[in-house]
Amino acid sequence: MDEAALREMLDAVRSGAMTSDDAVAVLRRLPFADLGFARVDHHRALRLGMAETVYAPGKTPEQCAAIVAELLAQPGSSPVILSRADDEQAAAALAANPGGARTRATVVWRPAAERAERVVVVTAGTADQPVADECACTLAAHGFRPVRISDVGVAGLHRILDAVEELATADAVVVVAGMEGALASVVGGLTAAPVVAVPTSVGYGASLAGVTALLSMLASCASGITVVGIDNGFGAACAVVRLLPSAVTTRV
Incomplete structure (x- = not known):
């Protein structure tokens, strides 16, 4: 249930197109639905402007499929995302809930309408692409159409300088880099x-599986950079959604 769906339901009750009993039946499932093994948060889109995402690791394929089905069953236009899914989890969720689109380990149902803001996702090297893909897929689920600038790490500084015009016209930039x-x-x-930095676990021994990149980004001399956790492309995308709230979620 998101804000637009709640307003639509209240308008339907007011106009007589929906009975109060039907509205109560819908609201009864808020703020969460108890599936026994999970309490699905239907109130999150109203609170945060983003619906709950299904984090697949640690869940059975059947649990992934059931949680996705519960989210899709509720009124609203919020995207439904299954994150970090393996082949078996993705297959089960898609079989039970047709219409999803899979990109690597991320599956998206009901993507949001396209938004006008321009978000750029920059990667230092080809090895950083899986993290950037997770970020771009999550951004697309929320209506953004991210521009990708790939393989422009500082070992060849002229490559990123060639993209200065694209960076200058961005509303937000995500930088994905290891080493x-x-x-x-x-x-x-x-x-x-706004720049959101994502350290990746890519790199040789002293990169310490992403810790060196994380500390470097946190200590950056470029003021105001937001840094998320190692390999957290999903979190970077969510940071952008919060930085660029839509008209629906912006409060007066």
Whole structure:
């Protein structure tokens, strides 16, 4: 249940198109539905502007499918996302809930209408692409059509300088980088848009599975960069959704 769906239901009750008993039946499932093994949060879109995402690791394929079905059954236009799913989990969820689109480990149902804001997703190297894909897929689920700038790490600085115009016109930028994570500082010095940095676990020994990039991004001399956890492309996308709230979720 999102804000638009709640307003639509209240208008239907007021106009007589929906009975109060029917409305109560819908509201009875708020703020959550207890499936026995999970309490599905139907109130999250109203509170945060983003519906609950199904985090697949640790869940059985059947549990993934049931939670997705519960989210899809409720009124509203919020996207439904299954994150970090393996082949078996994705297959079960798609079989029980047709119409989803899978990109690597992310499956999306009911993507939001396209938005006008321009979000750019930048990757330092090809090895960072899986994290960037998770980010881009989550952004697309929320209505953004992210522009991808790939393989522009600081080992060849001229590559990112070639994309300065694209960065200058962005409403938000996500930088995905491993190794020493320096690309976030470079991009942060080239654009006035909010920059969300994602350290990845890509790199040789002293990169410490992403810890070096994480600390580098946190210590960046480019002011105001937002940093999420290692390999957390999903979290970076959600940060952008919060930074660029839609007209539906913006409060007066």
